Amino acid sequence: MIPVPQTAEVRLEGIGVSPGIAFGVAERVGRSLEEPEHLLVEKREVEGERDRLTDAVLRTREQILALQQAISESDGESHAGVFDAHLLILEDTSILNEVTRIVETERKSVDWAFYSVAKRYIDSLRKISDPYLRERAVDIEDVAKRLLRNLRGDGDDDGMRPLHHGTKILLARDLTPSDTVGLDRTRIRGFATELGSPTSHTAIMARSLNIPAVVALHSLPEDFSAGGIALIDGYHGLVILHPSSETLAEYETLLEREHTVLTDLEPLRDAETKTADGRRIVLSANIEFMEELEGILESGAEGVGLYRTEYFYLSRRELRDEDHQYETYRAVVEATQPHGVIVRTLDIGGDKLCPELVDAPEPNPFLGWRGIRLSLDRPEEFRVQLRAALRASAHGKTRIMFPFLSALEELREARRQLEIAKDELRSRGVAFDESIEVGAMIEIPSAVCIADHLAKEVDFFSIGSNDLIQYTTAVDRVNDRVAHLYQPAHPAVLRLIRATIEAAHRNGIWCGICGEVASDLVLAPAWIGLGIDELSVGAAQILRMRHAISKLDSAACADLVERLSTCPTSADLHAECLAMAEAAYPELIL
Ligand code: PEP
Ligand code: MG
DSSP, X not given: OOOOOOSOOEXXXXXXXXXXXXXXXXXXOOOOOOOOOOOBOOGGGHHHHHHHHHHHHHHHHHHHHHHHHHHHHHHOHHHHTHHHHHHHHHTOHHHHHHHHHIIIIIOBOHHHXXXXXHHHHHHHHHTOSOHHHHHHHHHHHHHHHHHHHHHHTOTTOOSOOOOOTTEEEEXXXXXOHHHHHHSXXXXXXXXXXXXXXTTSHHHHHHHHHTOOEEEOOOOOOTTOOTTOEEEEETTTTEEEESOOHHHHHHHHHHHHHHHHHHHHHGGGGGSOOBOTTOOBOEEEXXXXXXXXXXXXXXXXXOSEEEEETHHHHHHOGGGGSHHHHHHHHHHHHHHTTTTOEEEEOOOOBTTBOOHHHHHSOOSSGGGSSOTHHHHHHSHHHHHHHHHHHHHHGGGSOEEEEEOSOOSHHHHHHHHHHHHXXXXXXXXXXXXXXXXXXXXXXXXXXXXXXXXXXXXXXOSXXXXXXXXXXXXXXXXXXXXXXXXXXXXXXXXXHHHHHHHHHHHHHHXXXXXXXXXXXXXXXXXXXXXXXXXXXXXXXXGGGHHHHHHHHHTOOHXXXXXXXXXXXXXXXXXXXHHHHHHHHHHHOGGGOO
16 A cells, blocks of 8 residues: 655656666665764873774774675675775774874874774765765775774664664665665665765665665755655656655556566567567676576576676685686586677776776776776786686687777787687696687777777677767766766767677678667667667566567668668657657557
8 A cells, every 4th residue: 555645745866776666665874974072081091092993993893704704695705895895994004093193192082083084084085086986985984983883882783773664765875885784685675875876886786686776866855754755766767755646656557567567578588589570689698796697597688798707806806816717707608508608808997996996096097997908918817817718618608708999909919818828728738619709899989980890800799888878978977977968879879889780790790789778678679770689688678678679670670770860869869769669669668
């Protein structure tokens, strides 16, 4: 039964980072760093204050290790890796030395000294434009809150008020990793946070838990009381507080539709992906974390079209050795047969920073040391990954692709390293697929311009539309301030995608899309009309996309593409595609 709303409806716009609709009783978990009492200590008390700090650090460390263990068991090792950053903060002597100095020279209590130092770090990190470094503020805040609690002697109480009975929607300034671990996640239907970006921990967690989520709301009204009704629309990045009866009824209808559609699509799980006129498309899935593998296998995906290897690699240093990488890739390869997996070599850089990059921040990380550039500058480490992927290829169909190519020389050097890696394995007598296919990611406009040359030296292309959009339109893909300019349907983007597919086909190779637009149900007619061969999408989108494709006619889509080539704006182009999508599969257009 839907509760009766008592206050006027408030609509807040953010960024939808996990699709779906959820509504229910809201719980506000706003917890900022609480300022302790401002106390002075006497000289004879200084020693005791230092001991309190040492004890609190030890206690905090024990708690974090216990949390890490718990999340590793419940959510897998890669999620647990975020706590490594917390442990590093605790080991940061510059913070602890400064706290001790304040206690000794200014005679402030250790609580207040620690609070003031941590607050200064947090505030200055929050001002940095780089989203990754901004996220580090959340980590420091998380550790600081825990340490202050331990100084106060509040024990293991993590400060989160217990969720009220029936709580389903969580509203927060931000959710730290330990917040999400400490919650009873079976009772949460949706997240909404003031901070965060699509690459924030909250977003990643929400997607892997398949919970609708909206981030970057900037501010939630202070007076919104716990126990009020909140609705999360993860499709459109909308949070509606005190939704009116009309809004609730409208969304209830949508939810029913969503449920009916998903049930109706079940029989497509084992079906081939074909257009209405019988053109075959390969529909594969993207994977970041090993924990997603089971969902991918159940989704009906034809293998993995994009394995973002950097996520597991970034999470723990010890995962970087060849045997560990090999075992991980092998598990994915074996599980995804007969279709197999496309292993993308490391795409570190941009917003995915390894410790080396955190220590030496770049002025423009997205235009900097990223993807293949980083791999080619560290050939020994690059070949560790190549050997691991090659070894996995002995266990089933495996392809390798290189990210972030901007010039032919990079592709040639990457291939040369691959040949050296093969020789190294041969000399060790280790088996691999001698005819392993190699692909190029096309995600930089310069790569599109030289696509004919690249195509002659690879077996396939995979379009990384997330980056292609950002580099074509000069819109940072993780900056919520310019998010409205990030337009997948931009006519320039369509032209580049078209040029890439045509170059691939002219040169006799296949071309797929593995960026987010591959799962865009409105733009699907454009991809079919352009003759795309493969689409790699999030596992949750497989059945919807298979159904959409089955309703499209390739000739009609090709005609649509001709009309799209004359559209001057994203809105025009989007409207043309929407008209065809609505006519072909209205049940999927929510
Ligand atoms: C892309 O850029 O579209 C892509 C698939 O790669 P990533 O999102 O990992 O940069
Ligand atoms: Mg990319």
